[in-house]
Amino acid sequence: MNGSTGLLAKINHMNTTQVKADWTDNVPTTLAVENSKPIINEQQQKILIERIKHLLKEQNALLVAHYYTDPILQQLADESGGCVADSLEMARFGKASSAHKIVVAGVRFMGETAKILSPEKTIVIPDLDASCSLDLGCSAEQFIPFCDQHPEHTVVVYANTSAEVKARADWVVTSGIATKVVAHLASEGKKILWAPDRHLGKYIQSVTNADMLLWQGSCIVHDEFKADALLALKAKHADAKILVHPESSYTVIEMADVVGSTTQLINAVKSMKEQTFIVATDNRIFYKMQQAAPNKKLIEAPTGGVGANCTMCAHCSWMAMNTLQGILDVLENDKNHIHIAEAIRLKAFASTQKLLDFAATCPS
Ligand code: 13P
Numbered sequence: 172m173n174g175s176t177g178l179l180a181k182i183n184h185m186n187t188t189q190v191k192a193d194w195t196d197n198v199p200t201t202l203a204v205e206n207s208k209p210i211i212n213e214q215q216q217k218i219l220i221e222r223i224k225h226l227l228k229e230q231n232a233l234l235v236a237h238y239y240t241d242p243i244l245q246q247l248a249d250e251s252g253g254c255v256a257d258s259l260e261m262a263r264f265g266k267a268s269s270a271h272k273i274v275v276a277g278v279r280f281m282g283e284t285a286k287i288l289s290p291e292k293t294i295v296i297p298d299l300d301a302s303c304s305l306d307l308g309c310s311a312e313q314f315i316p317f318c319d320q321h322p323e324h325t326v327v328v329y330a331n332t333s334a335e336v337k338a339r340a341d342w343v344v345t346s347g348i349a350t351k352v353v354a355h356l357a358s359e360g361k362k363i364l365w366a367p368d369r370h371l372g373k374y375i376q377s378v379t380n381a382d383m384l385l386w387q388g389s390c391i392v393h394d395e396f397k398a399d400a401l402l403a404l405k406a407k408h409a410d411a412k413i414l415v416h417p418e419s420s421y422t423v424i425e426m427a428d429v430v431g432s433t434t435q436l437i438n439a440v441k442s443m444k445e446q447t448f449i450v451a452t453d454n455r456i457f458y459k460m461q462q463a464a465p466n467k468k469l470i471e472a473p474t475g476g477v478g479a480n481c482t483m484c485a486h487c488s489w490m491a492m493n494t495l496q497g498i499l500d501v502l503e504n505d506k507n508h509i510h511i512a513e514a515i516r517l518k519a520f521a522s523t524q525k526l527l528d529f530a531a532t533c534p535s
């Protein structure tokens with residue numbers, strides 16, 4: 172702790188902090204998250220940003236942010252020498268840097284991946300409750316016995332899982348490289364046990380024809396994109412290309428011109444000659460897409476189908492838990508460290524390192 176703890180307190184005091192209602196306690200809806208955030212004005216934002224930049228330097232720390240975080244955090248990560256990236260690149264960047272501390276603006280599994288790869292570094296995240304429905308829907312207690320029941324399968328898990336689940340896996344993959352890894356394993360005659368995202372699993376199966384047993388998890392954000400509403404939107408924008416993250420349902424994936432990870436979708440906007448894109452992923456990615464291709468038109472894919480009387484917004488509520496105040500808090504008060512038991516970390520490292528080694532041998 173130091174005197175600057177007062178800065179956050181002062182800024183918070185300048186606002187009417189809205190108290191989270193009881194019923195929202197375990198409901199990570201965007202509404203709940205937005206309501207729990209003190210609203211700060213531009214002047215206060217500037218003060219926080221300058222203080223964070225100063226502390227990052229002073230503590231030899233780096234801010235690494237995911238594309239789904241608030242654009243203000245993405246800008247801060249870029250300006251302060253950190254990076255904005257997908258889940259794989261965030262971990263790689265942290266590992267390669269000489270910083271002592273990495274502030275991971277993302278969700279918990281991203282912080283854990285950084286710790287798995289860089290045990291010697293201090294890894295902190297602005298809110299330890301920032302989770303992911305895929306991670307929550309695949310507990311080690313349920314997953315390990317499931318794997319034990321299928322010993323003839325090679326266990327491949329998505330990066331959106333806990334360190335304990337990664338430790339039970341033979342391979343960890345990210346969406347950008349999953350089809351290549353599974354195609355490689357299938358070519359060796361291996362049967363795959365895939366977890367946790369059933370949509371991504373089905374997509375990989377359709378591309379590779381691999382023999383796959385699928386865990387039935389899903390992403391609550393991408394699950395909301397609906398094919399019928401997308402079809403209606405596409406009819407209004409005949410020239411638009413449809414970009415889809417493979418955590419979306421298969422009916423939405425089938426309509427895509429490009430299916431890919433967050434980085435692959437940004438690259439598609441940049442490299443394709445078309446001017447208009449309908450994008451089925453978290454809408455905070457528009458910040459980097461717009462930077463990469465300033466003159467292109469980006470349209471959010473619809474969430475909520477025909478007949479729905481309420482639509483979700485395409486933004487992950489757990490990602491929304493990352494705030495300037497949270498980042499300042501972890502730097503000022505040295506809190507929210509990610510810890511992983513060494514025996515688990517070593518096993519999770521082995522399955523994650525396979526991904527890095529494989530990625531190094533093939534173009535993304
Ligand atoms: P990427 O690996 O493409 O960054 O995706 C992570 C994620 O959580 C998508 O919902």
Ligand code: SF4
Binds near residue numbers: 304393
């Ligand atoms: Fe998890 Fe979906 Fe949020 Fe990504 S967008 S972190 S998969 S809940």
